[in-house]
Amino acid sequence: MTRHLGNLPGSETVTSFVGRRAMVGEIRALLGSARLVTLLGPGGMGKTRLAIRVGETAHRAFADGVWLVELAELRDPALTDHAIIDALGVPDRSAESSEEVLIEHLQDKSLLLVIDNCEHLLDACGNVIAAVLRAAPGVRIIATSREALHVPGEHVVPVPPLSFTSSDEGGGDGNPLRYEAVELFVQRAAAAVRGFTLDAENHEAIARLCARLEGMPLAIELAAVRLQSMGVNEMLDRLEDRFQALSTVVRGAPARHQTLRAAVEWSYALCSPAEQTAWARLSVFPGGFDLDAALAVIGHDSLTAQESTDAVTGLVSKSVVLRQVRSAGARYHMLETIRQFGQELLRGSDAELDVGRRHMHHFADLAARACHDWSGPRQREWSSMLRREQVNFREALRFGFDNDADPSVAVRTTVDLRHLWVMGAGREGREWIDKAVAALHADTPLRAEALWVAGWVRQVQGEPTGSSAILTECIDAARRHGDQVTLARAELFLGVNKLIGDELDEAEMLLSGSRAMYRSLGAEDSESLIGLAAHGWLRLIEGDSREAEEIAEECRRLSRDIGECWAATWALWVLGLIGWTRSDDILATAALREAIEIKRELGDWLGIPCCVEVLVWVLAESGQHRRAARLMGANRELWVPIGQPMFGFVTYLQAHENYTATLREALGDAQFEAEHTAGSHLSPDATVDYALGTPRQTRTAASSPLTRREGQVARLVAEGLTNREIAEHLVISPRTAEAHVENILTKLGYTSRAQIAAYVRADHSPDSRPAQSR
Ligand SMILES: Nc1ncnc2c1ncn2[C@@H]1O[C@H](COP(=O)(O)OP(=O)(O)OP(=O)(O)O)[C@@H](O)[C@H]1O
Ligand SMILES: [Mg+2]
Structure with missing residues (x-):
């Protein structure tokens, strides 16, 4: 192989490069028009490796070569120009200024400069890069940095984690090696531990490990080396403290990559004191956060609201906090590694309890607002908020029950989160609500409220008897406190239990009593409407499907009047049952389909x-x-x-x-x-x-009739692999591989493997992009 002009490390000195094929292509294409591309991301995310990879593959476009300038070790910004001159091997001509030497050398060259680790020398790098871009039109630059340079013409490309299974639950579907993170782990583990291979025994644990490490290459490499002294499962167990678990010192790696902690500390050192404080406080969010939540938690004593906003912005620009823009607005999160570092800072500090309490109150308020506003036109929004913030609610409740002398905030929040619990989070809701009931010893109105929610949660879990016992207790308590709303609700759900228990007279009494109470209170809400739907259901069970239908329709109308839709889906369910009873397929199917569609939107x-x-x-x-x-x-x-x-x-x-x-x-x-x-x-x-009845859109390119897995097989066929080799590669049986090939031939109407290869080369190949990272 001819050695290219430049100073990139030779392939013999670096480890194998994994994945990111599409990204390499995109950056190369971008370099066609952009003069400066900055690869941005947290430490250890793979910016340097990616930059070098792009440099290697782009060599031909640069007659004067690709040159790597490493700045990580440089401390004095004044020496930045020198460092570049040195890397380019330009002879020292001390009469001129270093910038003049540099410009003179570069001005008529066609060359790619890779300037690595600019984050601690932002101004100096920015100045020299701007000067070079002005004077040397044939020069292109890739910079790597944890923070953007803000030079005119800069194209910032965030470097995402390697792809990994989105669930923490295990191997995911299909071949674990299709995830880049797993591939990296397996390659590094094989180098570190003789005889290591991915097999049926370990692939799930490895996939889970890579997911826990969020696809961060440095963490994955450190974990793979750690295999020398512990098994994958043990490592998974220990990851609660990842700095401890991954503390192997890797010889040969730069100092800041020898441990995970060192990689994070480098970022920490570059933060202002306010950013450092914010970093610690923001680590209280286990599930990401929006700006309001961030300010609620960090904006106090030492930091004003403005300083807090600036600190969040600063942390985002330094790649410590990652920002995503979604339809619901900007959302932020920290990689787990970075969050744990923040937690270490927070733990045991004076601020720890205070921050926990602020987090709790913020989410308690949010739950209260959602609950108050639930039965109206913003129901869909609130329901997606509830699911989005579920992890934060969990943390708030944990704090409230464990750390707060007064559990009433946590109890109130558990009650307010009832719609989350009864829309499929029943098991979790059950734990919290039982905790809530147990936490309040005194016979207070709040305890009565917790009781009816506890009864409701048991009902949706299919335990009418346990539910009835609690609701009966609730009814007594609500009467004692004169709490009409709680009474109406408890009677309603008790009525449903009676229906379920075939005590129809009692059901009738309770449901109509509850309805009358609601009427006199003049408060229609999702709960009262569910009571109405249940009344329709009762009529159906009694054999009066006509009246059942009228009641269900009335429920839908009233629900429409207040702009809510969840209770209406229960009325639709009743209509579905009516259709089924009457053998009216059209009514049943239409009602159930509509209900399912809405329920999917609501996450019910x-x-x-x-x-x-x-x-x-x-x-x-x-x-x-x-x-x-x-x-x-x-x-x-x-x-x-x-x-x-x-x-x-x-x-x-x-x-x-x-x-x-x-x-x-x-x-x-x-x-x-x-x-x-x-x-x-x-x-x-x-x-x-x-x-x-809407067949799932194949997740692959719209033009391809092949499934994702068939697409993979097709590509391997095109690479000339036999069925047996394909089976090995994908960790499937040879028979399955054979079946896939047969299917591909049938679907495409072909008879030979050569035709499949031609099809793939014509770029019909589905899923030629790497698996999406989270
Ligand atoms: N795509 C990849 N294939 C193989 N190894 C990778 C890949 N990406 C990163 N690595 C490895 O992960 C480690 C961290 O990557 P890298 O040094 O590129 O991170 P970085 O983002 O430049 O970090 P820093 O900000 O600290 O400079 C390195 O050992 C690197 O070899
Ligand atoms: Mg680097």
């Missing part, structure tokens, strides 16, 4: 399986047996996080059993099982798509 993962269940029955009745069986298998998974299906209503549990038998008989055991199993592999979202 309790309501969705309730609707899907009825849809399964309707499909089974109308002879769509395979579809019904598949959807049944899928829906079973949706019940898992909730508890007993269909509120534990025996009639419906029996209907489920009957339809299972019907489907088994119609399809035969083998086919029923096959469909049911296929369904159980669908993701929640795919289940909803299937229920709605």
Whole structure:
């Protein structure tokens, strides 16, 4: 291989480069028009490696070579020009100023300069780069920095983490090696530990480890080296303190990469005192934050609101805090490594409790506002806020119950978060609400409120008996306190339990009593409307489907009047049941589909399986047996996080059993099982798509008929791999590989592997982009 002009490290001196193919291409393309590209990101994210990689692949475009200038060790900004001159190997002509020497050398060259680690010399780098760009039109520059240079014409390219499985739950689907982070880990582990390979035993733990390390290359390399002394699982256990777990010293690496702590400390040292304080305080957010939340937590004693805003902005510009712009506004988060460093700073300091308390109050207020405003036109917004902030709510509740002498804020918040709990977070809600009830010893109005929420949560989990006991206690308490609203709510949900328990007279009494109370209070809200929907349901169970329909429609109308939509989806569920009872497929399907669509928007993962269940029955009745069986298998998974299906209503549990038998008989055991199993592999979202009958858009290029996995196989075929080699590469059986190839041939109407290769080369290949990082 001919040695190119320049001073990039030779391939023999560096470790293998992993992933980022598309990005390398994009940066090269960008260099066609941009003169200065700054690769931006936190320490250890892979900026230097990426810059060098781009330099290697772009060599041909630069007749005078690619030159790397390393500034990490340079402390004196005045020597920046010298460092560049040195790197370029320009002879010292001391008569001229260093800038003149540099310009003279570069002005008619066609050359790429890679200036590495500018963050601690921003002004000096900015000046010399601006001068070079002015005087030397053939020069292009890639800078790496944790902070932008703000030179005219600068193109900032943030360097994201390597891709990793989005769930912390394990290997994700398919081949773990398709995640860049896993590939890096495996390569470095194989170099560090003789005989190491990725296998069926360890791949899940490794995928999880890479997810926990958020795809940060430096952390992954340190973890891989650490394998010499501990197993992957042990490392996962120890990651609570990642600085400890990854404290191996790697010889040969630059000092700031020998430990993770050193990489973070380098950033910390470059922060102003206000930014350092903010860094520590912001570490209280486990789940990201918006600016309001940040200011609520950091803007006090030593920092004014303005200083706090500036500090957040400063931390963003230094890549300590990462900023994403979403439809709901800007949102910020810290990589876990950086957050843990902040927590260390905070722990044991005077500010620790104060910061925790501020965090708690902020989220308590937010929950209160969401709850107060829930039954209206902003319901969708509030519901997505509840889910977005769930981790922060959890932290606020933990703090409130564990650290605060007075648990009433945490109890209030648990009550206010009830819509989150009953929309599919029942298990978590149950824990908090039971804690809340237990925390209040005195017989206060707040305790009574906690009781009805505790009863409601048990109801959605399918435990009517336990729920009734608590609601009865609540009714007594609410009477004692003269709290009409709580009384109306408790009676309503107790009425539903009576319905479920087939005590229809009692149900009628409670539901109409509750309705009358609501009327006299003049307060229609989601809860009262759910009571109305339940009344319709009761009529249906009593056999009066006409009146049931009228009540359900009235519920929808009233819900529309106040601009809410969640209670309306329960009325739609009742309409679905009415359609099913009357064998009116059209009514049932339309109502259930509409309910499912809205519930998906709201994230109501309790309501969705309730609707899907009825849809399964309707499909089974109308002879769509395979579809019904598949959807049944899928829906079973949706019940898992909730508890007993269909509120534990025996009639419906029996209907489920009957339809299972019907489907088994119609399809035969083998086919029923096959469909049911296929369904159980669908993701929640795919289940909803299937229920709605909108086949999921293949996640691949729209023009390609191939699935993502088939696309991978096609590319490997194009690379000349045999079925056996493909199987090895993708960690699947040779038979599966063969089946994929057969499918590809059939779908494309081809007969040979050569045709597949031609197809891939024509760039029809789906998913040629790397897996999306989070
Ligand atoms: N794509 C990659 N393939 C293989 N190794 C990588 C990749 N990206 C980063 N690494 C490795 O991860 C470590 C950190 O990467 P790098 O030095 O590029 O980080 P950086 O962003 O430049 O950090 P700093 O801000 O501290 O200079 C290095 O050992 C590097 O070799
Ligand atoms: Mg670097």
